[in-house]
Amino acid sequence: MAALLAAAGAAMSFATVLIQSDYLREDLDQRVTEAAERHQAALHLPTGGLTHLGFLRLPGQPIGTLGARVDSSGRVPAAGVVTDEGRLRVLSAAQRAALGGITADGSLQTRVIPGLGEYRLTALDGDGVLVIAGLPMADVQCLTSRLIVAEVVIAGAGLTVAGCVGAVVVRRQLRPLGRVAATAVEVARVPLDRGEVSGLSRVPERDTDPATEAGQVGVALNLLIEHVERSLAERQRTEERMRRFLADASHELRTPLASIAGYAQLMTGGTGELDPELAWRRVSAQSARMTGLVEDLLLLAHLDEGRPLSMAEVNVATLIAEAVWDARVTGGDHLWQVVLRLDASVSVTGDHARLQQVLANLLANARVHTPAGTRVTVTAEATDAECVVRVHDDGPGIPAAVLPSVFERFTRADASRARTAGREGGTGLGLAIAAAIVRAHGGRVEARSEPGDTEFTVLLPLARHVPQESRGR
Structure with missing residues (x-):
């Protein structure tokens, strides 16, 4: 989540810097073109030849404005720049050489002028009079750098605040999940493999809101615990029925067996007090009863196994x-x-x-x-x-x-x-x-x-x- 926020913030900052930088460049280009047009218009006034730079002394010239005259062979015989004091300073030959090759088609170019830095330049030709005008890019670069620094600082501060707020919110949101986990651990510690199990812990109702992810987990865990509790209760009932079944079956089988054993012992002892025919009838009756019980149990076992019937x-x-x-x-x-x-x-x-x-x-x-x-x-x-x-x-x-x-x-x-x-x-x-x-x-x-x-x-x-x-x- 933090990585996504950081990526989004960086993308927004980068886009802002690009847009603002393009705007500042377009504004600079507009001012350069306007300066060239002013220079071109000023050259129609009486001048002192190709080396005359009087158009740079016109009122309202911005500091750093560069102007140059170009002869018919493409050389720059004269060029100057408006200084911080508002005076005209003539450029050296090396600086004039950096202005060569600029075509007079109104397009804008960027040149590095030795000792002056980067300039945005354009050339205009009017009635055979070619003039070059330019403005420094230092202000645009400075504003762009400041904008980058501001964006980085704002983005960093915003991400820091968002991270802190996000951490607090995530922790608050995960508290119910922690309680759900605690409930699961508590249930896991219950010895489910022995004894009667009932009253298992449940996730509190406040943590079972189906509108939240943690609430959905809580609801699912409660359903699971209820299912486990019902299954364990059913297992307990089944074990109790089995124990009762074994006790009852043992009792039912023991009674006829004891009767048969008693009559057999009396008959073996040879006492005259017992009628042998009556003894055999009782033994046969108890045997029939025991046989019927065993057959009933076998029938139930077969039915429980799902054995096919004659349909x-x-x-x-x-x-x-x-x-x-x-x-x-x-x-x-x-x-x-x-x-x-x-x-x-x-x-x-x-x-x-x-x-x-x-x-x-x-x-x-x-x-x-x-x-x-x-x-x-x-x-x-x-x-x-x-x-x-x-x-x-x-x-x-x-x-x-x-x-x-x-x-x-x-x-x-x-x-x-x-x-x-x-x-x-x-x-x-x-x-x-x-x-x-x-x-x-x-x-x-x-x-x-x-x-x-x-x-x-x-x-x-x-x-x-x-x-x-x-x-x-």
């Missing part, structure tokens, strides 16, 4: 009828109802077995977590692009604290994992599996619940609207 057109009415029929068989103490508000030909593109598992899990959730006599209604309808299936029950509902995480793995209303006697216990994976399968089909599942009004909604794209990326999953 085909699935009739929605048939799918719902089969799922409700199976639920009615296992839940005879509930009231089951189907409401179809769509054509019998409406279909979706998907994996029949997995979609049936979605409905089975939703119906099992309604059956397991509601008392006998609860009405469960399955409603299906179609829009222009989607098929909407709703599973509604009038049971006690889902606790408000559990509802936001109802589709997460191992989520249960009973945080103690205890099971009510005589009630089928779930693993807490049913709704998570249902949500994962629906997502794999390009749809979504939603839940709302109040006492006496709980509804799960599954939205799937119709066959002709299914996204291409969902077909390949």
Whole structure:
């Protein structure tokens, strides 16, 4: 910035000197021409021959005015100059010799006169009378030199002042950038690789004005810090879910394993207190439960990896009828109802077995977590692009604290994992599996619940609207 200011100042000063110097030279040339014309006019008065220089004694002649007579052969027989005292001083032969060769065409020339310095000269010829007139260039050169010195001094002073003001302004402008840098350093010192990270420092609001460059940097840094904080918070939540998942999976696997180990130990001990057939039935039941849990976990893992499903057109009415029929068989103490508000030909593109598992899990959730006599209604309808299936029950509902995480793995209303006697216990994976399968089909599942009004909604794209990326999953 300082270099640009210096270059601009130097260019302006140089241009000023050139313009002023040209002006002074033109003014001098005009005065030389006028002096020559005065001399030419004065020569028409009675004179004393070629050596007569009386025209230089005319009133009003400037100091330093030079005049000369030229004969027909081009020699300068007489020449003189007006001295500082206003007197006429005749030039020597050497000085007259410097005036030779000047043509009488009115053009102006510059000659160095020994002992007098540089002169601006012109020659005029009128009625055979040739005269040379000239004025010294010392005044013009002196004014030009003074102008150069003045320009240099003014430019230097101006650049010094501009530099000082610029330095102050730049420092003031860079203060917000310094505070932004301090914020970045403070955030960089936070141990982001461990522990819970929250409340990271932000660039102050006064340093986030988008109209300034430093403010734009501050805004960008705040956005970056917010992104980092959200990412770290999400990482923390993911780690917590993973720890909870491992704890829940370990608990769910440990329970049947402990039961199997206990029955096996009793059978190995050969005590007569245990019916072998009953022991085998319990071992088989616990093995089946453990197998189901492992298969559910594998299914979730496969869905998370995006493994392709067996896609085909699935009739929605048939799918719902089969799922409700199976639920009615296992839940005879509930009231089951189907409401179809769509054509019998409406279909979706998907994996029949997995979609049936979605409905089975939703119906099992309604059956397991509601008392006998609860009405469960399955409603299906179609829009222009989607098929909407709703599973509604009038049971006690889902606790408000559990509802936001109802589709997460191992989520249960009973945080103690205890099971009510005589009630089928779930693993807490049913709704998570249902949500994962629906997502794999390009749809979504939603839940709302109040006492006496709980509804799960599954939205799937119709066959002709299914996204291409969902077909390949």
